[in-house]
Amino acid sequence: MRENLIEFRNVSFRYGEEEPWVLKNCSFNIFKDEWVAIIGHNGSGKSTIAKLMNGLLFPQEGEIYINGQLVNEDTIWEIRKEVGMVFQNPDNQFVGTTVQDDVAFGMENRGIAREEMIKRIDESLTAVGMQDYRLTEPHRLSGGQKQRVAIASVLAISPEVLILDEATAMLDPKGRLEIMSTVANVQEQKELSLITITHDLREVVQAERVIVMNEGVIWDEAKPREIFTKKDGLRKIGLDVPFIAILAEELNKTGMAIINEPLN
């Protein structure tokens, strides 16, 4: 049986006592080494879930466990070492003057020996295909390249889970594809869980499992292939089924082609 990495048990959250609940009784698990996509329209509660996962927020009701440990004020510093996050805006994530300084930064506070740091910079930049940009100033990079460096900075810390919160939202189509293929490579090479948060159904195709959020509740949880069969329901909650999935379904129906491979 697969081992649990993250567990949400009946989690409810609101941003203040007078505010509406933005997550309502959410329960789900993420397994070790699993790739889960969390999808939903804007405001459905996805980023709140991400912030709860690394203790930027705490639930008013229910519990969150990471590696079997309850997330609370006492455990949060331990837990943050296991949870790496990449956010939407590539320009807000740089602190170093060169790419390698930037990747080193996160490790500096963790007492990692210099030789080990050099090794990890090399490995993590190679994992995202940015090894030739070590000495480049971050502002010279494209949006997709910046996000790849942001992913490398997180990988260098060796977390158990990498969370990408709308990490492609500000990128052009080329940058978006760059990140999606980088993420797929990273997940194959490394033993880590991956959570990709998105409002774009095209980005869930490669995930093992999809959690669909709507108005703070889990609307569905299934493999991408099963999610795509619920076209009408998805449209009602503001999600557009990708053209490629519609095309595959139509071709299958007419018998012109049986397309199973691209969808999990």
Ligand code: ADP
């Ligand atoms: P998503 O990531 O799916 O777009 P969020 O988790 O960001 O959704 O937001 C869920 C709900 O919580 C939205 O209604 C949003 O307006 C509200 N919200 C988010 N952040 C705050 C905040 N800091 N204060 C009050 N309400 C917030």
